[in-house]
Amino acid sequence: MRLKNKGLYPREILTLGGKLTLQRTLLVPEIRDESENNKGIYPLDQELMIDCAPFKATYRMMAAIAKEGIRCTSYPKSAVEIEEKYHTAISPAQVKRITDYVGALVYMDDCRRAAAAEATEHQKIDKRKRRRRENDVLYIEFDGSMVDTRIETEGSFWKECKIAMAFSSAHFHRWINQDGEECQALGKRDIVGIIGSVDDFRYHILALAKRNDYDYCTEVVVLTDGAKWIIPFVEDLFPRATHILDKFHAKENASKFANAVKRGKNQKTAYAKELNDLIDKGDVDALLKATEPYKDWKARNGILNFHTYVDSHKQCMNYPEYEAKGYFVGSGAIESCHRYTMQNRMKQPGQRWNVETGQGILSMKSRYESGKWNEVVELCRLDYLRLHSKQGD
Numbered sequence: 183m184r185l186k187n188k189g190l191y192p193r194e195i196l197t198l199g200g201k202l203t204l205q206r207t208l209l210v211p212e213i214r215d216e217s218e219n220n221k222g223i224y225p226l227d228q229e230l231m232i233d234c235a236p237f238k239a240t241y242r243m244m245a246a247i248a249k250e251g252i253r254c255t256s257y258p259k260s261a262v263e264i265e266e267k268y269h270t271a272i273s274p275a276q277v278k279r280i281t282d283y284v285g286a287l288v289y290m291d292d293c294r295r296a297a298a299a300e301a302t303e304h305q306k307i308d309k310r311k312r313r314r315r316e317n318d319v320l321y322i323e324f325d326g327s328m329v330d331t332r333i334e335t336e337g338s339f340w341k342e343c344k345i346a347m348a349f350s351s352a353h354f355h356r357w358i359n360q361d362g363e364e365c366q367a368l369g370k371r372d373i374v375g376i377i378g379s380v381d382d383f384r385y386h387i388l389a390l391a392k393r394n395d396y397d398y399c400t401e402v403v404v405l406t407d408g409a410k411w412i413i414p415f416v417e418d419l420f421p422r423a424t425h426i427l428d429k430f431h432a433k434e435n436a437s438k439f440a441n442a443v444k445r446g447k448n449q450k451t452a453y454a455k456e457l458n459d460l461i462d463k464g465d466v467d468a469l470l471k472a473t474e475p476y477k478d479w480k481a482r483n484g485i486l487n488f489h490t491y492v493d494s495h496k497q498c499m500n501y502p503e504y505e506a507k508g509y510f511v512g513s514g515a516i517e518s519c520h521r522y523t524m525q526n527r528m529k530q531p532g533q534r535w536n537v538e539t540g541q542g543i544l545s546m547k548s549r550y551e552s553g554k555w556n557e558v559v560e561l562c563r564l565d566y567l568r569l570h571s572k573q574g575d
Contacts, residue, residue, distance in 0.1 A: 185209040196239035200269040234569040237280050241562035244280055251281030252547050255530050285542020287561045292545050299389035319351040320399040323516035330534045345375040346387045347519050348394040373552045375544040377537055380411050388419055405513045407431045408495050427498040428513040433458050439488035443476050466496040523551050
């Protein structure tokens with residue numbers, strides 16, 4: 183098919199250097215044939231691989247816009263940040279569209295990883311191969327909190343957002359400050375978040391563990407807050423891990439329980455202190471004996487029956503032994519992870535989310551806070567190549 187020059191036509195494209203206007207030559211068939219594709223082509227667009235660029239932006243610019251879409255507390259603020267950084271005026275609606283698009287790519291990649299983990303489960307590793315991680319402790323923590331969605335489920339628009347984090351003891355930095363106090367900070371971490379059920383979450387957390395060398399680590403610690411679904415979940419997925427009930431959650435529940443079952447300020451305080459002291463000692467039998475008079479007390483107003491709570495988690499409360507081994511016994515890392523991964527973006531005043539778009543935000547925020555934004559850029563590049571190849575076909 184012979185082509186002829188139809189002339190120059192401008193096209194604007196968003197780049198990290200600002201908005202560029204390209205003058206491109208349009209080539210069209212000399213003789214139009216209804217049986218063939220008579221659309222014109224722009225050789226420059228094909229050479230630059232922008233012939234099918236989503237949103238008329240380079241893949242790096244798309245990733246940059248999505249990054250501002252998750253870092254700022256709203257899309258209007260994101261648009262302002264983008265204009266200041268990249269000298270490009272863009273509407274909040276366009277920021278949202280691009281952020282949703284990139285978020286869908288990241289979530290699909292998360293699902294691909296989860297499917298791969300489901301297919302392989304845990305490997306049987308020669309113990310000699312674990313020697314390189316024998317001094318490392320792999321920590322896996324997960325917790326849930328509620329996010330406001332547009333879908334009503336069981337009479338409520340709030341849906342649980344589950345976040346998991348994995349990190350190694352080698353990634354903790356410890357130092358002594360000027361006042362002689364010991365300080366510590368977590369460096370490298372890996373985060374995944376899912377808005378959905380336990381079944382949706384299952385293989386995402388398994389994939390998280392596997393890519394952080396669960397099969398190679400000789401010591402694995404799972405720290406949780408003791409929700410009902412967690413014990414069978416941990417026993418099934420991580421059978422050789424040491425499961426620890428967060429000590430501070432246990433103390434908080436003990437104090438609430440004491441305040442509910444006792445009368446008088448002094449009695450409440452004394453009973454709470456007794457229970458907390460027994461928790462510090464890891465004396466589960468004494469805890470069960472101290473709470474036995476209230477074993478039939480009915481939980482209400484979010485306050486658990488502490489006797490039932492201890493009985494369900496007695497194998498996870500040997501705190502003196504855990505502390506002697508140097509294990510962390512508090513899940514403060516995952517509590518703060520909820521704040522900077524989900525809450526500071528998705529729980530702003532008046533915000534409600536579609537499950538799909540909210541999941542995209544959470545998936546991108548997890549990669550960003552894990553220090554893996556380069557993976558998001560690479561997913562955008564691969565999507566560009568896929569669209570370009572499809573266009574060529």
